[in-house]
Amino acid sequence: MFDILRIRLRQGYQAIPDVKKAQIITQFRGLPEVSVEQVNADFTADTVCPVNAISKAPFSLDMGKCVFCGDCVRACKNNEIKFTNYHKTAVDSPEKLVVTKNKGKQFLEKEAIKSRADIKKIFGRSLKLRQVSAGGCNGCELELAACGNVNFDMGRFGIDFAASPRHADGIVITGPITQNMAPALLDTYDAIPDPKIIILAGSCAISGGVFADSNALNREFLNNHKVDLYVPGCPIHPLTFINGVLSLIGV
Amino acid sequence: MGFKVIKNNRTVKLKDMAEMPLDTLRHRIISSCLKGRRLIGFFAGPHEKLYVMLADDAGSTILTACAPLNSIKHYRSLTPDLPQAHMFEREFYEETGIEPIGHPWLKGVRFPEDRPDLNSTMESYKFFKMEGEEVHEVAVGPVHAGIIEPGHFRFMCHGERVYHLEIQLGYQHRGVEGLFAKHGNKLMPHLAESITGDTVIGHAQAYCGVIEALSGTLVTRRAHAIRGAALELERAAMHTGDLSAICGDVAYLIGNSVFGANRTTIINTSMLLTGSRFGRGLLKPGGVVSDINAETAAKVKKNISAAYENIRIMAHEMFSASSVLSRIQQTGVLQKQTVMEAGVIGFAARASGVALDSRADHPYGIYNYMPIHKHTMDSGDVFARSYLRFLEIQQSVELVKELMDNLPPGAIWKEPAALEPDSFSVSMAEGWRGAIVHAAITDKKGSICRYKIKDPSFNNWYGLALSLRNEGISDFPVINKSFNLSYCGNDL
Numbered sequence: 001m002f003d004i005l006r007i008r009l010r011q012g013y014q015a016i017p018d019v020k021k022a023q024i025i026t027q028f029r030g031l032p033e034v035s036v037e038q039v040n041a042d043f044t045a046d047t048v049c050p051v052n053a054i055s056k057a058p059f060s061l062d063m064g065k066c067v068f069c070g071d072c073v074r075a076c077k078n079n080e081i082k083f084t085n086y087h088k089t090a091v092d093s094p095e096k097l098v099v100t101k102n103k104g105k106q107f108l109e110k111e112a113i114k115s116r117a118d119i120k121k122i123f124g125r126s127l128k129l130r131q132v133s134a135g136g137c138n139g140c141e142l143e144l145a146a147c148g149n150v151n152f153d154m155g156r157f158g159i160d161f162a163a164s165p166r167h168a169d170g171i172v173i174t175g176p177i178t179q180n181m182a183p184a185l186l187d188t189y190d191a192i193p194d195p196k197i198i199i200l201a202g203s204c205a206i207s208g209g210v211f212a213d214s215n216a217l218n219r220e221f222l223n224n225h226k227v228d229l230y231v232p233g234c235p236i237h238p239l240t241f242i243n244g245v246l247s248l249i250g251v
Numbered sequence: 252m253g254f255k256v257i258k259n260n261r262t263v264k265l266k267d268m269a270e271m272p273l274d275t276l277r278h279r280i281i282s283s284c285l286k287g288r289r290l291i292g293f294f295a296g297p298h299e300k301l302y303v304m305l306a307d308d309a310g311s312t313i314l315t316a317c318a319p320l321n322s323i324k325h326y327r328s329l330t331p332d333l334p335q336a337h338m339f340e341r342e343f344y345e346e347t348g349i350e351p352i353g354h355p356w357l358k359g360v361r362f363p364e365d366r367p368d369l370n371s372t373m374e375s376y377k378f379f380k381m382e383g384e385e386v387h388e389v390a391v392g393p394v395h396a397g398i399i400e401p402g403h404f405r406f407m408c409h410g411e412r413v414y415h416l417e418i419q420l421g422y423q424h425r426g427v428e429g430l431f432a433k434h435g436n437k438l439m440p441h442l443a444e445s446i447t448g449d450t451v452i453g454h455a456q457a458y459c460g461v462i463e464a465l466s467g468t469l470v471t472r473r474a475h476a477i478r479g480a481a482l483e484l485e486r487a488a489m490h491t492g493d494l495s496a497i498c499g500d501v502a503y504l505i506g507n508s509v510f511g512a513n514r515t516t517i518i519n520t521s522m523l524l525t526g527s528r529f530g531r532g533l534l535k536p537g538g539v540v541s542d543i544n545a546e547t548a549a550k551v552k553k554n555i556s557a558a559y560e561n562i563r564i565m566a567h568e569m570f571s572a573s574s575v576l577s578r579i580q581q582t583g584v585l586q587k588q589t590v591m592e593a594g595v596i597g598f599a600a601r602a603s604g605v606a607l608d609s610r611a612d613h614p615y616g617i618y619n620y621m622p623i624h625k626h627t628m629d630s631g632d633v634f635a636r637s638y639l640r641f642l643e644i645q646q647s648v649e650l651v652k653e654l655m656d657n658l659p660p661g662a663i664w665k666e667p668a669a670l671e672p673d674s675f676s677v678s679m680a681e682g683w684r685g686a687i688v689h690a691a692i693t694d695k696k697g698s699i700c701r702y703k704i705k706d707p708s709f710n711n712w713y714g715l716a717l718s719l720r721n722e723g724i725s726d727f728p729v730i731n732k733s734f735n736l737s738y739c740g741n742d743l
Contacts, residue, residue, distance in 0.1 A: 138739060175423070
């Protein structure tokens with residue numbers, strides 16, 4: 001009994017006090033920064049990108065495809081691309097995932113997510129989510145689970161993962177959506193009572209990621225359903241997810 | 252003529268492979284495994300051949316051979332004589348349609364979209380049936396209650412007692428092996444890191460091992476040391492996370508919180524080295540992409556020493572608490588004999604007294620310079636699999652600290668040469684779950700035309716099923732967590 005209390009005292013208060021102000025160490029590869037509008041002819045970093053996330057005209061980087069590996073940074077001769085530790089990269093529409101010189105951090109700070117009155121009214125004080133991994137590698141799954149641990153403690157905002165879709169207000173999809181998992185994903189989504197939201201977590205869910213070229217996928221679900229929140233990352237960082245959801249529900 | 256004997260991370264020219272008729276090879280595999288070798292590869296590859304790899308753990312060698320398949324429709328199954336072959340043969344049948352006659356349960360493994368037998372579907376999967384008035388079945392999944400990957404579990408129960416658990420997977424199949432053969436060098440390192448996102452460094456190490464063997468690239472000792480540190484951090488982090496989850500499953504909440512918080516410290520230390528909490532983007536064939544300076548090395552040491560001290564105090568308390576011990580001792584027992592017969596590997600085997608660890612048995616990279624003591628336990632229950640995790644966390648932390656103190660000088664990366672054409676290479680690396688095996692075969696232009704991956708989960712899922720026999724169904728979560736197997740590692 002006393003030993004347990006001693007351990008409890010030793011651990012102290014573990015939670016991040018203010019998730020909105022929290023910073024991640026500078027080594028973290030978060031929001032990519034694009035420093036020019038046009039690249040020179042000697043720019044070849046787009047050819048090393050494993051997922052073809054870089055376009056030359058106009059010069060841009062799609063965070064929905066990006067796996068945040070940093071290969072392009074090492075191939076840039078004039079520092080055209082670098083990764084910053086800015087983590088509030090979740091957005092409410094796929095166009096906003098495309099980073100250009102003018103659409104970088106300042107743009108995301110203002111425009112990333114428009115809080116919606118309908119969502120705020122219904123889910124603002126309590127949001128229960130059902131997670132479905134559809135080919136996810138367990139990276140994003142571990143980070144989503146970490147959102148609820150003592151460090152990130154997402155539960156303090158009334159946001160939790162529910163064990164049953166019947167108890168949920170929305171679905172969080174990870175993975176590139178495999179053929180073999182597509183029917184179960186649809187069943188789970190249908191089992192969630194209306195109104196409900198859809199969140200895509202990670203590059204795989206948003207674009208197929210490194211598996212985009214695979215014949216074993218079936219991404220039809222995304223053609224037929226409107227997505228409310230895109231959380232980029234490979235894997236996502238818990239702070240990206242939490243801040244994204246908080247902005248979406250207007251907290 | 253016997254097997255062609257090679258070492259871990261070596262290449263053999265296809266023309267130098269030991270080739271023999273399938274019947275002879277079958278016989279040789281069985282007699283070799285009776286002498287204690289283990290099957291680690293059994294797959295169809297180019298030139299219409301079956302490629303086989305056996306691990307000789309005592310002799311630190313890998314035995315390879317191939318057999319022409321000559322458009323055969325069936326062959327005599329190995330499984331009745333060699334139970335550890337059962338998943339390999341199911342996989343082989345699913346990929347080629349060549350039937351192993353006499354296989355006791357020839358069911359689908361992962362239902363790939365390009366399987367020859369499209370009538371074998373998840374819907375038509377034939378589960379074992381138990382007869383009897385009071386026997387009932389409990390079906391769980393593919394979507395589970397927690398934030399985990401999908402898979403279907405079918406419990407055959409009598410009241411609370413589980414007679415048998417059948418595990419049907421395949422939901423996570425992404426066609427990883429096919430993508431390896433289809434794509435050039437730029438995608439492969441990232442694919443390797445995504446085979447299972449909880450064993451990023453383990454799979455990246457095995458992938459780099461294969462490519463470096465095929466290209467004859469020698470990695471510097473400094474790069475080996477950095478890879479080793481990242482691998483041990485991954486092991487310590489995942490083991491700590493699992494201790495947290497095991498505590499959660501037996502309602503020991505302080506353990507759940509304390510181990511969880513210290514896992515965060517360890518993965519944030521990985522981020523310090525690599526920019527990613529799971530070590531993504533660090534390993535590349537030829538070495539590593541980021542160096543460790545003295546300041547970072549000191550920070551790494553400080554972080555993990557602090558985390559380890561918290562883990563040690565918590566583990567001491569947890570493994571003395573009768574409320575925990577009563578739930579984990581003699582729960583989910585896997586006997587040593589079962590482990591050897593079913594071909595279970597990794598820490599799950601070590602917890603049952605079978606000392607298998609490829610860092611010691613088939614040393615690679617930095618482990619050539621740092622001999623590893625193989626920790627084993629005897630009881631094979633959830634307690635053994637949990638306590639062994641604690642011992643291995645301790646060992647990994649010590650290794651990382653030693654590496655940080657003694658980082659060898661030198662470069663960290665060098666451009667690998669082109670791959671050797673018409674060659675076969677194999678690499679084994681000890682991920683936190685157990686030995687990962689990657690094998691690659693190149694065509695005459697030196698491009699990879701067949702890539703084969705074996706995650707330890709492929710061996711161990713059946714071990715989990717066996718450990719559930721005669722257990723209460725309510726103990727399933729904690730038994731499952733004590734193994735914590737990968738779904739996508741199996742489904743590929």
